Amino acid sequence: MASDNKFSYFFLGLGIGVAVGILFAPKSGEETREYLKEKAEEGKEYLKRRSHEIKESAVEAYEKGKQAVARQKEQIAAAVEAGKAAYREKVETANAPAPAADDLAQGI
Numbered sequence: 001m002a003s004d005n006k007f008s009y010f011f012l013g014l015g016i017g018v019a020v021g022i023l024f025a026p027k028s029g030e031e032t033r034e035y036l037k038e039k040a041e042e043g044k045e046y047l048k049r050r051s052h053e054i055k056e057s058a059v060e061a062y063e064k065g066k067q068a069v070a071r072q073k074e075q076i077a078a079a080v081e082a083g084k085a086a087y088r089e090k091v092e093t094a095n096a097p098a099p100a101a102d103d104l105a106q107g108i
Contacts, residue, residue, distance in 0.1 A: 014043055 018036065 010043075010046075014039075 018039070021035070022032065
């Protein structure tokens, strides 16, 4: 959102600068056209550079998000496995045969 605002201000400033430059140009028409051409080229280079920076930051944010999702997925898988193991253990102890009375008597 803030970068949209910066671009708006950039273009507004560029337009005002061009208008004032043309109105108060102490140079000839040829020199003024060359000057405007250079400034347009500078603006073009700025936009290229800025778009490249934005693209790089978007790719970086995407990769960080991807890594965060992978970590969460691993944690959830580990939690599910722990839950399954606890369930199996509980079922096995519940289904284990009760010691016979003879076994209890021998233990005394």
